[in-house]
Amino acid sequence: MIRAENLTKRYRRREGEVLALDDVSLEVVKGEFVSVVGPSGCGKSTLLLTLGCLIRPSEGAVWLDERSVYDLAHEEAAALRLKTIGFVFQTFNLVPYLTALENVQLPLYLSGVSPTEQRERANQVLDKVGLGDRLHHKPAELSVGQQQRVALARTLANNPRLILADEPTGNLDPALADEMVGELEELNRQGVTVVMVTHDPRIAARAQRQLRLSEGRMVQT
Amino acid sequence: MTTFRLVLKELRERKSQLITSFLAIALGITVIVAVRTMSHFSEKAVAQELDNLGANVLILPKGATVSNYYTADFGEYVMPESYVDDVTTSRLKGVDNLSPKLTEAISLSGQRIYLTGILPKNEFKSKPAWQTADGIFARPEGCGTVVPGSLAKVLGGSAQGGSSTSATRQTVVQELGGAEVLAGSDIAGRFGLKVGSTLPIKGETFTVKSVLPSTGTVDDTRVFAHLHTVQRLFRRGRVVNAIEMIGCCKEISKGLIDGLNRLLPEAKVVTIKQIAQTQLATNTMMERFSVIFLVIILLVGAVSIANYMFANVYERRREIGTLLALGATRRTISGIFLIKSMLLGVAGGVAGYALGSVLAVALGPRIAGVPVLPLPSLAGWAVLLAVVVAVLASALPVSKAARLDPAEILREG
Numbered sequence: 142m143i144r145a146e147n148l149t150k151r152y153r154r155r156e157g158e159v160l161a162l163d164d165v166s167l168e169v170v171k172g173e174f175v176s177v178v179g180p181s182g183c184g185k186s187t188l189l190l191t192l193g194c195l196i197r198p199s200e201g202a203v204w205l206d207e208r209s210v211y212d213l214a215h216e217e218a219a220a221l222r223l224k225t226i227g228f229v230f231q232t233f234n235l236v237p238y239l240t241a242l243e244n245v246q247l248p249l250y251l252s253g254v255s256p257t258e259q260r261e262r263a264n265q266v267l268d269k270v271g272l273g274d275r276l277h278h279k280p281a282e283l284s285v286g287q288q289q290r291v292a293l294a295r296t297l298a299n300n301p302r303l304i305l306a307d308e309p310t311g312n313l314d315p316a317l318a319d320e321m322v323g324e325l326e327e328l329n330r331q332g333v334t335v336v337m338v339t340h341d342p343r344i345a346a347r348a349q350r351q352l353r354l355s356e357g358r359m360v361q362t
Numbered sequence: 363m364t365t366f367r368l369v370l371k372e373l374r375e376r377k378s379q380l381i382t383s384f385l386a387i388a389l390g391i392t393v394i395v396a397v398r399t400m401s402h403f404s405e406k407a408v409a410q411e412l413d414n415l416g417a418n419v420l421i422l423p424k425g426a427t428v429s430n431y432y433t434a435d436f437g438e439y440v441m442p443e444s445y446v447d448d449v450t451t452s453r454l455k456g457v458d459n460l461s462p463k464l465t466e467a468i469s470l471s472g473q474r475i476y477l478t479g480i481l482p483k484n485e486f487k488s489k490p491a492w493q494t495a496d497g498i499f500a501r502p503e504g505c506g507t508v509v510p511g512s513l514a515k516v517l518g519g520s521a522q523g524g525s526s527t528s529a530t531r532q533t534v535v536q537e538l539g540g541a542e543v544l545a546g547s548d549i550a551g552r553f554g555l556k557v558g559s560t561l562p563i564k565g566e567t568f569t570v571k572s573v574l575p576s577t578g579t580v581d582d583t584r585v586f587a588h589l590h591t592v593q594r595l596f597r598r599g600r601v602v603n604a605i606e607m608i609g610c611c612k613e614i615s616k617g618l619i620d621g622l623n624r625l626l627p628e629a630k631v632v633t634i635k636q637i638a639q640t641q642l643a644t645n646t647m648m649e650r651f652s653v654i655f656l657v658i659i660l661l662v663g664a665v666s667i668a669n670y671m672f673a674n675v676y677e678r679r680r681e682i683g684t685l686l687a688l689g690a691t692r693r694t695i696s697g698i699f700l701i702k703s704m705l706l707g708v709a710g711g712v713a714g715y716a717l718g719s720v721l722a723v724a725l726g727p728r729i730a731g732v733p734v735l736p737l738p739s740l741a742g743w744a745v746l747l748a749v750v751v752a753v754l755a756s757a758l759p760v761s762k763a764a765r766l767d768p769a770e771i772l773r774e775g
Contacts, residue, residue, distance in 0.1 A: 230687075
C-alpha cells in the first residue's frame with residue numbers, strides 16, 4: 142500500500158539544521174494496522190505528514206500504490222489526499238465556524254460532490270459515529286469526545302483506503318481513547334489500512350505491528 | 363457546501379473583525395462618490411458661470427482693437443459677413459458659439475445709444491451652406507453645460523442661468539423679425555420700454571419683442587435688431603464689425619486660434635485671455651484635485667483591507683492547513699479568499715455609493731453651493747472600483763494563504 146524509502150528530512154532553523162528523519166524506510170501493506178511510537182520530538186509527526194504527501198522529504202521517496210507521490214503535480218497530490226488518504230489529527234482541526242454536518246461536508250465539497258449529496262452522505266457518516274443528533278452543533282458546542290468523532294466522520298466522508306492518525310488519542314481521556322482506537326480497529330477490519338502515530342505504549346500495543354522511532358531513526362522492535 | 367457559502371459563513375461568524383476594513387472601503391467610496399457627485403454639479407455650475415462671462419474669442423476687422431469692441435465704437439472698421447460662413451463650414455474644432463454683430467450709433471429721444479445687428483438662429487438654419495450650423499451650437503465634449511437647442515431661449519425670459527445670462531447667448535436668439543428689436547435692460551428702464559412698445563429708428567418703427575435681463579455689460583445699453591435690418595438701415599452691405607465666439611477652452615490652447623488666423627487672414631483674432639485662462643485653470647485644477655484625492659482615499663482603503671486580509675490569513679492558517687490536508691488545491695484556497703475580498707468590495711461599493719450620494723445631496727448645497735442629485739451612473743463605477751481595490755489589496759495575503767506550508771501549520775499542534 143505505502144512504502145517509504147530512505148526518508149531523510151532536514152529543517153533549517155535559525156539555531157542550525159535539525160534532522161527530523163534520518164534514513165527511514167518502512168512498508169505498510171494493504172489492510173495492515175501499524176503504530177509508530179516514540180517520545181515527543183522524535184520525528185513521528187514529520188514521518189506521518191511525509192507519508193501523507195504533505196512534507197517533501199530532503200532525500201528518499203514515498204510510494205503509494207506504486208506511485209511516487211513526490212513526483213506528482215500539486216493537483217495530483219491534492220487529489221490523492223482527497224480520495225485515498227484520511228488524516229486524523231490530535232487537535233481535531235475542526236473549522237470553528239462550521240457545524241458538525243458542514244465540517245463533514247468539507248472533503249465532499251472539495252471532491253466536487255453536489256451540496257445535496259454532500260448533506261446526505263455527511264449525515265450518514267455522522268449517524269454512523271453516533272452523532273446523528275448533533276448535526277447542527279458547532280465544535281465549541283460539542284464535548285471533546287464528540288469533536289473527535291466529528292473529525293473522524295470528516296476523515297471517513299470520502300471513504301479513504303489509508304488512514305494516517307497523528308496522536309489520535311492525545312487529547313482524550315482513557316475511556317475515550319479506547320473508544321477511538323476501537324473505531325480505528327473497526328475500520329481496519331473493514332479493510333482500511335491504518336498508520337497511527339502515538340507516544341502512548343498502551344495504545345500502540347493495539348496495532349498489529351509497532352514501529353519505534355528514536356531521534357529520527359527507525360528502531361526495530 | 364459551496365465556496366460561496368463557506369465564505370459567507372466565515373464572514374457572518376467574524377463580523378466584528380470585518381467591520382473596520384468594510385468601513386475603510388465603504389468610507390473611501392463614500393468620499394469619492396460624494397466628491398464626484400458634488401463636483402459634477404459644481405463643475406456644471408462653474409461652467410455655467412464661465413459661460414456667462416461671455417465670448418472668449420473675438421474676430422475683429424483688421425485694424426480694429428478690443429477697445430473698439432468694448433466701446434462699441436468701430437468707426438469704419440468692418441469685415442464681410444461671409445466670414446461667418448467660412449468659420450461655420452470649416453472643420454475647426456472647439457467652435458461652440460458664433461455671433462456676428464454690426465453695431466451702429468443711433469439717437470433715441472436725443473440720446474446716443476447703440477443699435478446692434480445680430481443674426482438669429484433660424485438664419486443659420488435657413489442657409490444650405492450652414493446646414494451643419496447646429497453643430498456650432500452643440501457644446502463640444504467637456505465644455506460647459508448648456509443643452510443644445512435651449513441656447514437661445516432667452517426670449518420670454520427662460521434664459522439659462524437666470525438673470526445673468528451671457529451677452530453672447532442673449533444675442534443668439536431663435537427668431538427675430540425684420541421689424542422687431544430686443545432692448546437691453548438699461549435702455550428699457552431709461553426709455554420705459556416694455557414688450558410690445560414701439561421704437562422709432564431711422565424713420566422706421568420697431569416693436570420691442572423682449573426686454574433682456576440685466577447682464578452688467580455694455581449689452582444692457584444696447585438695442586438689438588436683425589443684422590440684415592441694421593445693414594439695410596445703414597446701407598452697409600453684407601458686413602459685420604465683430605464676430606463673437608465661445609471657443610471651447612481646451613481647444614483654444616490646442617490650435618483653434620491658429621486655425622482661425624489661417625482661415626481668416628484678413629481679420630484679427632483676439633482671445634480674451636483672462637477669460638479663456640480662467641476657464642482652463644478651473645477645469646484643470648478640479649481634475650487634478652479629484653485624481654489626487656481619489657488615489658489617496660483608495661490607498662487608505664486598500665491598506666486597511668490588506669491589513670485585515672493578512673490578519674485573517676494568519677488567524678485561519680490552521681483551517682487552511684486542514685483544508686490542504688483534506689485535499690484542497692492551492693487554487694481552492696485562493697478562491698475562498700478572493701471571493702471574500704470581492705464580496706467585501708461589492709458590499710463596500712454599494713454602501714459607499716449609497717452613503718456618498720446621501721452625503722452629496724445633503725452637503726452639496728452647503729459645500730458647493732449648488733443643488734445636488736444622486737448620479738446613478740456612478741453606482742456601477744463605485745462597485746467596480748471597490749471590488750478592484752479590494753481584490754488588488756488582497757492579492758498578497760491571498761498568495762500567502764495559498765503558499766502556506768500545511769506541514770508547518772499542522773506540526774504546530
